[in-house]
Amino acid sequence: MAPATDPGYSDGMEKDGRRRTRMDDVAARAGVSQMTVSRVIRTPDKVAAATRARVNAAMAELAYVPDMLAGGLAARRSGLIGAVISTFENAIFAETIAGLTETVETEGFSLLLGASGYSLEGEERLLHAILGRRPDGIVLTATLHTPAARQLLVGSGVAIVEAWEIPSDPVDMAVGFDNRAAGQAMTAALLDIGYRRIAFVGATGGRDVRGLRRRDGYRVALAERGLPPREVGSAALPLGIENGPAFLDEILARFPDTDAVFCSLDALAAGILLAARRRGLDVPGRLAVAGFGDFAIAQPSGLDLTTVRIAGRAIGVHAGHLLLGRMSKVPLEETIIDVGFEVVRRSST
Amino acid sequence: MAPATDPGYSDGMEKDGRRRTRMDDVAARAGVSQMTVSRVIRTPDKVAAATRARVNAAMAELAYVPDMLAGGLAARRSGLIGAVISTFENAIFAETIAGLTETVETEGFSLLLGASGYSLEGEERLLHAILGRRPDGIVLTATLHTPAARQLLVGSGVAIVEAWEIPSDPVDMAVGFDNRAAGQAMTAALLDIGYRRIAFVGATGGRDVRGLRRRDGYRVALAERGLPPREVGSAALPLGIENGPAFLDEILARFPDTDAVFCSLDALAAGILLAARRRGLDVPGRLAVAGFGDFAIAQPSGLDLTTVRIAGRAIGVHAGHLLLGRMSKVPLEETIIDVGFEVVRRSST
DNA sequence: CTGCATGATGTTTGCGCAAACATAAAAGCC
DNA sequence: GGCTTTTATGTTTGCGCAAACATCATGCAG
Structure with missing residues (x-):
């Protein structure tokens, strides 16, 4: 399921033969060690103000963009949140996805989006593709249909939120309504x-x-x-x-x-x-x-x-907070959130 | 910009203390080297049928899911495609995103989705977040607004498709209309x-x-x-x-x-x-x-x-093919695609 | 039977970064 | 001033995998 073809110039070189800027390059320019650069990015408080300024300047000059793949591998956290919808056809979930991204983006996470479609095979393929990226959390707006899929998720140990529904037997956490x-x-x-x-x-x-x-x-x-x-x-x-x-x-x-x-x-x-x-x-x-x-x-x-x-946006926001909460080590008091619903009478009845 | 908090159990261990299954584990069970497992996954033709069967069996038994972060780091290709939309508000781009995912998913790529919103700061933050994941390609359905953003993209050397528009001065490739x-x-x-x-x-x-x-x-x-x-x-x-x-x-x-x-x-x-x-x-x-x-x-x-x-879906499909084409080393003959438009007269005029 | 492809597998190394540990310098303390 | 504690930085190591190279059969032409 890995990409079959080979990119033209992602061999670490740019088109013109330059190597991509790494932390080492920034470190050398700022006159510090690679680790200090890493600290400036992740825990700036632990670096002296003067050093921090030099490093920040060096990063700006070199237009350094940290490689979060490498960082994720080392830290064992990808900074990715997987989102599974069933289809793009109906825009039902757009609000939820919007609320979710806005919530998790503020904490530096990015969204990995996939549509499972209506085929069972597609569902499992998608889960493999997402789990393979080692997400720190997964939001399911689609219903899971095979025991194998469920098994795969549970076995992965990833934080999971089922959205738009309060399942009778949740995989992990859930936000939705009855x-x-x-x-x-x-x-x-x-x-x-x-x-x-x-x-x-x-x-x-x-x-x-x-x-x-x-x-x-x-x-x-x-x-x-x-x-x-x-x-x-x-x-x-x-x-x-x-x-x-x-x-x-x-x-x-x-x-x-x-x-x-x-x-x-x-x-x-x-x-x-x-x-x-x-x-x-x-x-x-x-x-x-x-x-x-x-x-x-x-x-x-x-x-x-x-x-x-249904408060679609709220579902997304809650789902994001559940994931963030789970990742912050403080035990969550409530992992099943019912956002309720509201019958709105208009002129068609 | 990195996630600030620490996950509860992504230290390579599952909740119950088990270590996550790696290629080595599969290799040991199948009685081969780690590299042979890697080959079974990526280039099965280069492995003898009998060996391949053993390895596949071992993978199934262990429910092994390859770590594409690690693989991407080693191979210098993430298998990610970044997609930038301006907002989820109007569902304009849903079709394009759908066409794009369907096209690139067949080749094993996953979609990294971000909304830039209407703030310039958000635009740059998002680009950093996406580029930091080392995508193999980026599709912009949103218009770029700052020179810095443009600079960032060009400097990254990543394949880029601007969609829903044929810019007078494209960053790289483009699919859209006038x-x-x-x-x-x-x-x-x-x-x-x-x-x-x-x-x-x-x-x-x-x-x-x-x-x-x-x-x-x-x-x-x-x-x-x-x-x-x-x-x-x-x-x-x-x-x-x-x-x-x-x-x-x-x-x-x-x-x-x-x-x-x-x-x-x-x-x-x-x-x-x-x-x-x-x-x-x-x-x-x-x-x-x-x-x-x-x-x-x-x-x-x-x-x-x-x-x-506008053929929104076609735009997404074309964008996907442009990226795949660029990555397959065969030089693309056409990198600017005009999908045109069609005036549809109905009863409101 | 030699020599040289060809195919199937193994070994070594490093991707770019962060955790863990080590060290050095500064700051408190009596 | 010698002591510990704290703060600031550096060094080593390894995350899980794939590229590059090495090895070992096997086949097969002459």
Whole structure:
């Protein structure tokens, strides 16, 4: 899995034959030892002010950039944080990644990003690629699907945060919310408004573990009132706005008197809503539509979708802090963080 | 800039005191030398089939994951590709990043992602963080703003691709399109339809170099017909859908007879279009609206925006191939790739 | 059977840095 | 002033791996 080809000029030489500047070069110029340069970079307090100034000057003159690969090898800490998302398709995780980078970058860490895709093989390949870089921490926004993958992570001993979900059996740490409770809450909200013939649209199986949890919540909420579920969906991923018309047709064909639809994703809800409008169905008069995620599209584009809002950015920030905390040796008091959710009612219900 | 804190157990030991598996361990178990294990991983053809099988078995049994940091240090190639975006806010570059990762991952490279934000200091900090990891290549989707940053990159000798733009003076390689030409083409398209009092909304200065290029194109197209420009905007970034109402007000106040608006971004165009609808203005009858970028929101959400479509994914794929090509020693024939653009007319004009 | 490729493996060394230890100088202390 | 403690710096060593070179078979032509 290592790069197969050979770079043109990364043999330590630049294009013009110069060798890359090392600590030794800086040290020689400043008239100190290599170790003192290292100290100026990592623990400046332990170096006399005058010496520090000379070294800093030398570094500036030579435009020295420390080699963190070498440093990491020696110190046994790479300064890398691995982040695993399932796909770039839906921008669900962008906020989380943004919050995560901003949090860990301030401490000098960099982000190693990978998309596992929907193939199991890809998932393991990616984990190997990330673990091989010896990250100091890993954030999983994607769900792990194989026992082997789980095994690999646990065996690595790396700090791990599972995000966007509170797993019943976490690998290590976790930041997220209870998808089941969220699905139940949204369904309950629809019931409170007065809807009784509520359909659910979303993944029916396969890889979308979280969507399935939300569906479970939907089932529970209906069961509490003794109402039968009406489920429509597909196991194929990813589901998006383009599936709206087909799913709407299916709902209306199988459950003609449906008065509300709860979609496992906003993109899906947007698709249903637009399809309904196009068919001349009054929303929410004839059919109410609710989504999940409060992804950017939802509100401002005039769809004004009732949805469940998740603090995506906060998840990323918390995940970063969990990792930083774990690395600071002070034992963390709480390693499972529930950021909750919020049912936001807008004009689509 | 190095991580300030100390990890709990990355001293080469796992939590339970086990040492991390190394090549030596695999070698011992397979009854070969460490070097033979290295060969099995990188150049399996150079190892006898029987030996290879033994080594592979040993690796599997020990769940060995090669340390690419150490390997990179020895081989002077990190297997990392640095990617610099300006912000996660707009999902503009998600497709490009996706195309890039998919391209380079097949060759065993991993992505090091960083957001430079809108601060110049952040830009340099990020470059240091990335260059310090000794990437084999860097893709810039963000524009470079300081001479020092440019200097740093050139001095590093790393292969560089500037994406989403064909700079007049590229640092190294580039994949993108001519923003000026695109702005001109869209304006010309509006003129061809028959609009004559066309306003432009977008960045008026500051960091959004590409937006300014598109504005330049707008000016040229109008000047060719002897029409005066009508420009509205702000230097503050980022501009988004929420700025729609204010900009629409400004347009109608300063240029009441405007019949079309060309926005430097789809998000902005969406904001203007929605604001116009809310005011009861007929789109495109009273006011036509055109955007730029064909970002996901545009079409399916019912806005049906006329826009300029850019092959964002192709940009990422090309960028990846440029880097891989540069690293394969075969001299590249073409290092500046223009992916062009496409004016897409929809119902908003 | 010699000689010389060719293939398969082993040995040595160093990538650039930081941990651990060693030393030297300065600063307190009675 | 001799003593310890503290502060500032230097020296040695090794992180885990791959490049370069060395070695040892084996094959095979003449």
